[in-house]
Amino acid sequence: MGxxxxxxxxxxxxxxxxxxxxxxxxxRGRRPANATPSTLAIEAVRLARTRYAGVNxxxxxxxxxxxxxxxxxxxxxxxxxxxxxxNSPRRRRPPKHRVRRQxxxxxxxxxxxDGSCNSIxxxxxxxxxxxxxxxxxx
Numbered sequence: 001m002g003x004x005x006x007x008x009x010x011x012x013x014x015x016x017x018x019x020x021x022x023x024x025x026x027x028r029g030r031r032p033a034n035a036t037p038s039t040l041a042i043e044a045v046r047l048a049r050t051r052y053a054g055v056n057x058x059x060x061x062x063x064x065x066x067x068x069x070x071x072x073x074x075x076x077x078x079x080x081x082x083x084x085x086x087n088s089p090r091r092r093r094p095p096k097h098r099v100r101r102q103x104x105x106x107x108x109x110x111x112x113x114d115g116s117c118n119s120i121x122x123x124x125x126x127x128x129x130x131x132x133x134x135x136x137x138x
Contacts, residue, residue: 011023036076043070044072044080045081045086047060047068048084054089056088057081057088058088060081061073061077
């Protein structure tokens with residue numbers, strides 16, 4: 001169990017006195033002390049559906065703090081709204097796969113230089129590179 005001998009004896013004594021209920025934690029079934037009050041959560045959901053409809057969760061938490069005086073963290077508000085079925089509006093843009101360059105006005109204006117280093121000369125202090133010039137049509 002990973003507990004000391006003294007703690008084991010204490011648990012065993014409580015088990016003999018109260019039965020299996022003594023093994024369960026004392027706070028079991030109670031509402032956490034740091035839980036958001038349900039009235040505050042209901043008010044936040046109501047405002048998200050009416051006055052601040054279409055606002056994302058981060059901006060909504062800022063608006064509630066500034067204009068309504070409701071101080072709820074962004075993650076807490078996100079959890080409350082997601083459980084209530086109010087999702088954050090998100091406009092996703094398609095990813096830019098590649099950016100195409102504009103064509104040159106005349107053929108032969110684009111020159112590419114390719115440098116490929118050769119590892120044949122290993123004993124040299126520097127590695128020579130062969131440069132190749134490629135003229136691409138526009």
